[in-house]
Amino acid sequence: MKRSYKLSISIIGLVLLTPLAVFAQEAAPEARMNAAEQYLVWGLMGLEVLLLLVTVILLIVVKVLGNTLFPRTNVSVAGELVEPEKPWYQKFLTKVNDAVPVEREAEVLTTHEYDGIYELDNNLPPWWKAMFYVTIAFAVVYLLYFHVLQLGSFQEEEYEQEMAQAKIEIEAYLATANTIDETNVTFISDEARISAAQTAYVQKCSPCHGAAGEGGVGPNLTDDYWIHGGDVKDIFRIIKNGVPEKGMIPWKSQLTPVEMQDLASFIITLEGTNPPNGKEPQGEPYERSEEMALK
Numbered sequence: 499m500k501r502s503y504k505l506s507i508s509i510i511g512l513v514l515l516t517p518l519a520v521f522a523q524e525a526a527p528e529a530r531m532n533a534a535e536q537y538l539v540w541g542l543m544g545l546e547v548l549l550l551l552v553t554v555i556l557l558i559v560v561k562v563l564g565n566t567l568f569p570r571t572n573v574s575v576a577g578e579l580v581e582p583e584k585p586w587y588q589k590f591l592t593k594v595n596d597a598v599p600v601e602r603e604a605e606v607l608t609t610h611e612y613d614g615i616y617e618l619d620n621n622l623p624p625w626w627k628a629m630f631y632v633t634i635a636f637a638v639v640y641l642l643y644f645h646v647l648q649l650g651s652f653q654e655e656e657y658e659q660e661m662a663q664a665k666i667e668i669e670a671y672l673a674t675a676n677t678i679d680e681t682n683v684t685f686i687s688d689e690a691r692i693s694a695a696q697t698a699y700v701q702k703c704s705p706c707h708g709a710a711g712e713g714g715v716g717p718n719l720t721d722d723y724w725i726h727g728g729d730v731k732d733i734f735r736i737i738k739n740g741v742p743e744k745g746m747i748p749w750k751s752q753l754t755p756v757e758m759q760d761l762a763s764f765i766i767t768l769e770g771t772n773p774p775n776g777k778e779p780q781g782e783p784y785e786r787s788e789e790m791a792l793k
């Protein structure tokens with residue numbers, strides 16, 4: 499009986515763990531999967547772990563129920579009843595709790611009484627004491643590590659290290675950002691950047707191009723007609739260098755290349771919005787390629 503029980507636990511455990519093990523063996527399997535597949539795999543693994551837990555809990559319940567309903571009695575060869583051996587977990591619990599069983603409570607009863615409630619003089623539970631000792635040991639190690647040998651860095655230092663690292667990364671980013679010009683600029687669809695560009699547009703460009711790009715002193719930016727070309731590179735070039743003789747200001751000294759890229763992309767998103775009071779088209783129609791035709 500006992501043997502078959504252990505065997506069944508091992509088999510269930512093995513069956514449930516095999517896919518996990520197989521997955522763990524593959525080198526960086528995420529690299530070959532798209533997001534949906536990754537979610538599926540992680541979801542399945544979560545389910546797997548859950549199943550494993552449920553199985554373990556069920557096995558424990560079955561075991562405890564079995565022991566309660568059918569307590570083991572050991573009958574010796576001579577025929578008299580011997581105290582049945584306790585299961586391992588009960589022995590373990592007795593050991594770590596060091597609790598006196600209810601029937602022997604009189605041995606630890608003190609004379610302290612409050613409204614008929616007596617105090618017991620139990621030992622501190624060994625599991626609790628063990629944790630306490632661990633904290634003491636931890637404190638000693640911590641003290642040596644951080645304060646005496648000064649091997650670790652404190653939060654403030656870590657903060658400064660991270661800020662220094664971030665500064666390096668920002669500089670690296672700006673170095674590439676500053677290399678954006680009208681020959682290599684691309685359309686960006688990042689929503690946060692587009693909406694930041696919209697704010698800048700309202701402040702700097704709407705007086706001449708209209709709040710919704712419908713046009714005014716400057717041309718309508720929402721139609722598909724462009725005087726200087728409708729490609730993101732053309733639009734970037736005009737924002738950067740302007741057309742001073744026609745009243746379009748050059749913005750290169752006031753805006754960073756990234757800001758001009760964002761503005762150029764924002765203007766492309768305006769195309770086809772058809773706001774009221776739109777100024778009549780100027781220039782030539784421009785056909786936008788698929789990936790930039792947003793609407």
Ligand code: HEC
Pocket residue numbers: 699702703704705706707715716717723724725726727733736737741744745746747749761762765780781
């Ligand atoms: C002082 C008025 C004024 C302001 C401010 C202004 N523009 Fe212009 N913009 C013009 C005029 C005028 C033209 C037309 C130039 C031409 O006819 O060649 C123009 C043309 C353009 C064009 C080219 C349109 C085409 O059909 O080829 C773009 C793109 C543009 N502006 C973007 C902007 C952006 C972005 C801003 C804000 C950063 C801005 N403009 C601010 C007056 C202005």
